[in-house]
Amino acid sequence: MGFKNFKHHLFARIGLLIVTIFIFSALIYSDSGNLSRLLLLGLVILQGYNLYYFLERSESEISIFLKRIQEETLSESEPGKQVSEPIYPEFEEVIENVRELRSDKEAQHQYLKTIVQHVTIGIITFEPSGEVQIFNSAAKSLLGVNQLGNINDLKRVSLPLVKTITELRTGGRDLVRLVRENEETQIAVYAIELSLKGETFKLISLQNIQSELEEKEMDAWQNLIRVLTHEIMNSVTPISSLAKTLEGEIQDWFKKNNVKIKDEELSDFHLALHTIHKRSDNLMAFVNEFRNMTRITxxxxxxxxxxxxxxxxxxxxxxxxxxxxxxxxxxxxxxxxxxxxxxxxxxxxxxxxxxxxxxxxxxxxxxxxxxxxxxx
The missing domain is CATH 3.30.565.10 (Histidine kinase-like ATPase, C-terminal domain)
Structure with missing residues (x-):
């Protein structure tokens, strides 16, 4: 393993230096010549410098390596070219682990970003200064804005909307009326205040509830229609019945009492009663058809x-x-x-x-x- 090799190299240098120093010490108290002592002294100095250089180089390269990890600037093509050979395998393993973590983090970020962009609810996040961090596709479509740098830029769309967004607190909700291209839209606004890594920001969700309101309004109209048609039917039915009865009784009374009346007047009188009866029946039929507005008869x-x-x-x-x-x-x-x-x-x-x-x-x-x- 790399670190074991590093220790072997280190111990070998230290051991060799100790042996050289021991021999040099022995020569000092021996009858050896000065040349031998000078050579051994030079060897001790050289080995000491080599040990110092070895440790200094390793420390420097480890510092550079850690700094590169901290700054997330690891080279993907040459992972260990600037790192000492004895400990390179461990560095390479660390580099690969860091790369894998960065790759997983980036993949997760892209995944969440894609989800946020494709949800049907508008989402806006911004800092206390108003700087917008997230502005998804649904919010762009709902507000008719392609780019949003600061939340106050929405004032050109709707002042009440900006006021609601900035004043709402966590868990708050409100309803804002938005008019675009002469078309009215009711938008439900929800707010959550969050804190992440010491920074606070607000998350706003926007939802178009115009269709839900129209559906409830239609239900209310249908309920009203059912009540009105019921009352109209109750009023028209006796009229139709009485007109038909009166028409028959008058004809019988004329015949029974042998009352003479001009044919034209009798015809108009009979036609008037018949028209009342007929129109009442038609009105009841119309009310019956009108009762269900969702069905085309x-x-x-x-x-x-x-x-x-x-x-x-x-x-x-x-x-x-x-x-x-x-x-x-x-x-x-x-x-x-x-x-x-x-x-x-x-x-x-x-x-x-x-x-x-x-x-x-x-x-x-x-x-x-x-x-x-x-x-x-």
């Missing part, structure tokens, strides 16, 4: 005479039209024109169209002479 198609359908709508709106100066002109060619459609849905459409037209004419600032709605 299939139309109930059948052949319908257009003129009869429009006249029924006009009778329904007769008194509302009479309260205005608006005239209605109906022109259907031919009179018996029939079209395949959903009678209930188209009837509701016609009612809305005629009412909208009447409101538009009444809303005109300049009065129109002989306001007329033409239906062709």
């Amino acid at each position: 299939l139309p109930n198609l059948k052949r319908v005479q257009i003129k009869e359908l429009i006249e029924r709508v006009l009778i329904l709106l007769k008194y509302e039209i009479a309260s205005t100066d608006i005239k209605i002109k109906l022109d259907v060619i031919p009179d018996d024109l029939r079209i395949t459609l959903d009678e209930n849905q188209i009837e509701q459409v016609l009612i809305n169209l005629i009412k909208n037209a009447m409101q538009a004419l009444q809303a005109e600032e300049n009065e129109i002479d002989n306001p007329t709605i033409k239906i062709k």
